[in-house]
Amino acid sequence: MPDSSTEAAGVAPLGRQSALSGMIRPGDHGAADYRGPGVTITERHPLSMVQIEARGPEVAVMLEASNAVLGLRPPQAPNTSVGDGHPRILWTGPNRWLVVEPESRDLDTVLQDALIPGGAAVVDLGHGRASLRLSGRSVRQILMKGAGLDWHVRAFTPGMCAQTTMFHLPALIDCRDESTFDIYVARGFAVSFLESVTQAAAEYGYRLG
Amino acid sequence: MIFNRRFDQPFRLAEGGEIDRLAPVSFRFDGKTYQGYLGDTLASALLANGVRLVGRSFKYHRPRGIYSAGPEEPNALVELRTGGRHEPNTRATMIELFAGLDARSQNRWPNLLLDVMQLNALLSPVFVAGFYYKTFMGMPGWRFYEHFIRKAAGMGSGTTLSDPDSYDKMHTHCDVLVIGGGPAGIAAALAAGRSGARVMLLEESDALGGRLRSERRNLNGEPAMRWVRGAAAALEALDTVTVMTRTTGFGYYDGNVIAAVERISDHLATPPEHAVRQRLWHIRAGRVVIAAGATERPLVFTGNDRPGVMLASAARTYVNRFAVQPGKAAVVFANNDDCYQTALDLHRAGIEVQAVVDSRPDGHGAAKQQAETAGIECVTGAAVIASHGYLGLNSVDIAPISADGLTVTGPVWQLSCDLLAISGGWSPNVHLHSHAGGRPVYDPGIAAFIPGPSRQAERSAGAGAGTLGLADCLRQGAEVGAEAATLLGFTPPAIEIPTSDEPATGPLKALWRVPGPGKKYVDLQDDVTSSDVELAHREGYISVEHLKRYTTLGMGTDQGKTSNMNGHAIMAEERGDSIEDVGTTMFRPPYNPISLGAIAGRDIGMHFSPTRRSAMHDWHAENGAVFVEAGQWMRPQIYRRDGESDVKADMDRAISREVTETRGGVGMVDVSTLGKIDIQGPDSAEFLNRLYINGWKTLPVGRARYGLMLREDGIVFDDGTTSRVGENRYFMTTTTANAGPVMSHMEEYLQVHWPELNVKVVSVTEQWAAMALAGPKSRDVLAAAVEGLDVSNEALPFMGVRETRIAGVKARVFRISFSGELAYEINVPADHGRAVWERVMAVGAEHGIIPYGTEAMAIMRIEKGHVAGGELDGRTTADDLGLGRMSSSKKEYIGRRMADREGFLDPARPKFVGLVPVDGKSRARVGSVLVADNTMQPPVPMLGHISSSAYLSPTLGHPISLGLVEGGMSRVGETVWAMFPLRDEAIEVRIVDPVFYDKDGERLHA
């Protein structure tokens, strides 16, 4: 498509405005516990999120090219995730992954350049989802309140991710360590989701930050 | 604290029980203050205070007392708490006493002692089963009587205040779920838990133990509760075992999913701050051990409902667990060995046991000998045939009966007593087994139904499986628990089974009806007597399901826990069939009453369903938007200005203003909710060609096209524009309502029907904030907003698509129009949505730009004659909507082969038209039926209907509508009538061209 504005010199790019801007009241809320808040809720923003997908023989090519450009191979096993976060690659469907990292480069363009020649589809979803990080001793209780998967420490371990419904809306849930989870929801649901999470967390006490 | 004062609890024993005598608790019942102890239930505390009359019965307003000590309680239902926490029909036997508890009796007026409705009891011969149906149905004035009838027969009343507490839901998984924390359940949990399996043990009461809490039994030579506490500690020590008390597993569903309710704060006056009152659990279990125990049955004799008559097991519970005397002088009446143990326990508690009446010709076993040794008079081959007393029991009539139990064979004698403990045997709680699809089978050995073959991964153990002896319960619990773990691949070690001192018991002899005249209650809660069952039989309601519905046997809050077995056995006797053949009614969840709060959880108010907001939501809110729900989205309906309220006149003014100022200048609407789908891959054009009725192979990069999709049956599915944004990349938009269905539709064809196509699709609805800039001045505003893009008509023609930057942000501009004006849609990554929106509003200020809402948007599209939701109603074809010419005959597309069916080609099909009121002002409602004239008598041939209406078109100055009418455009100029019979509306309307505004599209292409 013709882009007549590649020379947009002189205009400073605007900062991204999170779907939750103004909604996070930093501090401790809910029940007070001598051990401190049961869960800490932080927004992860701004993130780059790019979906990559291939079909048939394109898949092997894409996995190689991803490895070359990201230094990380998308995980083969369904519902698993890899990477330290720079980037993190999550399986989201057959031959489909989400590449996530804190925004620092034009990840969409990086991946388009690297993967499109091999036939992969590359789609920027960085603005389409909001992400919360939940961590602390009560984090699995909150997952149990919102979603029906097995959140037992023995069952849902670091490096596993899953898409399900949480508090009645679609969510992608990534286990980072035993008591830390990154949750992705559609941007439009972010406020509703945050409200549900904080309601659920009130009995354990929660820290917003 | 004062604990050396002697509280006035005249029926409290000096020692014993599980109560905490250092923690006296004061509470109120019917306005009077009493004291009990922590560890009491409301029922035990009332009995300790000598309160025996606690309610009036449902239909006859008979005085009723506490009948049981558990969840089966049919009588002692009270209203608990006040204000928003008020809760009717709460079982006094299940309420843990807390300080400040306030309960009231129900179904009495003006008070419990003097209830005027007890006159109903005098009329009881007429209030037989089916009385109301027979008397009032079909009679004039039912609506008048109904109010009084419902008031007279009833339960507690609810509250209209909202509940201040919060309720919650949780999901969990386990390998082995054990339901019931009695001896069998504890043994099962220990056996399964020691294998390493994840085990959950649910116990309805506040502590483990089950019947062991209520019986004087030894295990391994020590009081049984010592073993229970040891087992509880052992379970606690296993980190794979979770024990939940105050938790009832109440429903067993498909897929081995069990629902349970945890009463977290019910035993407190109010929940602590931030705490939850009750929590509903959804438990997905590998295997389930149902150790739900058994329920003791009453005996059916005349006057068996009088306060003072009580289940024998309950009498033992009150003396042993609560250290309460449920009376001072007792008679025990049973058809099994329970009577002797009961007599011994009562005797030991200082209650004068007048006699044990055993209906069996011979007494059995060691228990009888013990009772006789204790000096208790034991009568066999006899029955209590009647009870006496006004508000409570004061004597019983006893007589010898025949061996078959059908006749009185000798003289009647009377004994004074204020307590009659009765036992008709035990019925296993087969409810959960039955929920899980199992069919209980009759076991004549215990005269009760026991679980049949399992349909899901469950097995019952203990009394719930019909295993009534303590030693057998423990052994079977361990065996079933170990089996569950083994079936899931674990290796359970053997566990030690404690030895019991329970004496051997003899068999019971079923006695379903005691002979004698008078009212014998089968179902105490619903006031169903044995004669009601007999009447049902005479009138042909011989199936147990009909019996239930005709007599209400087994309905109500207790769902027949104490009555079903007796009622069904009496029906079997009447029919002359075996109990096996008569069967039992189907049990359905919930096992016990569950509060609506627990079922609703947090899905109330604004969280009834999640809401979805666009990136510009806050700007809209700050600028006067009134929001409307569109699916889950919150969309601005209109923008109010200072001084405007939500009265209709102000709303109308705002709508008109938004239309007029947009058509006269420029306006902007948030269209972020439209579905957006990114399509990539070499076969994308082919895929679009198959999805849409029109052709896509010639669309150049940088252009958009309007497309129409059909379903396979040839009916219109959705419409929208799709743009080619790259060689093999397209950007589709769908209607807001169909964003999800269209996405799923495309995935279905790619995965199921056409896996050979190399196309990847993903929803990008949320990635892009979208705004439509419309009006003759929109180009000027756009030109000022974009950076380095020529937006002239030549450079960016109608249906052109360009990438540009606005406020430094990458943006896509589409020259498309829904309003019929010169218009552009601007898409930017959502995190920049608000900033770009504000930039456009700022540069548009000098052109008088306004924001407009969904009302103005809808009116402008109706004026322009565009089809939308009202027309895409799942019944219309492309031809019906005047869009048939779009379809390509050169290709195959979804729906093509069904679209040209004969019925769809019928010229009489209603077709898309515009409609205006002949009087220039009447507003024809959406859904109005179009008919030839307003004087016709039914049946009136229907010519069509109105699909969309603008109650006022500000542009035209009168109401306009869109609709479908037989003959369509060939009838332009004719008038028909729009009828809306529900509102008695009849409006004459003229058929016109559906494009009311700018028919030649000059504004669009300007």
Added chain:
Amino acid sequence: MIRINCPYCGLRGHDEFSYIGDATKQRPASPADATAAEWHDFVYIRDNPRGPHQEIWQHIQGCRAFVRVLRNTLTHEVLATGLPQDDLLAGASGPAKTEEAKTGEAS
């Protein structure tokens, strides 16, 4: 709750799935050549069997895969699952597996 074994995600509650339709109906491979009767059968004619029935469900709140499900309409029991093109009746007693699929409760 019915639980369905997604070939990719394992056992999940049916509330994550969307029922799509009868899997025994095959869309005419050559639309132009199919007779009106064949189209009618594909679009409208549905058996309502009592017992095992093949259905297509979409794991719409999960990986979005379409899943073929052999379900007993009488008992709600899910007897087998697989990908849309799999043949579940060919001796399949357990869930069909794809190369990278893994089953089980875990995820």
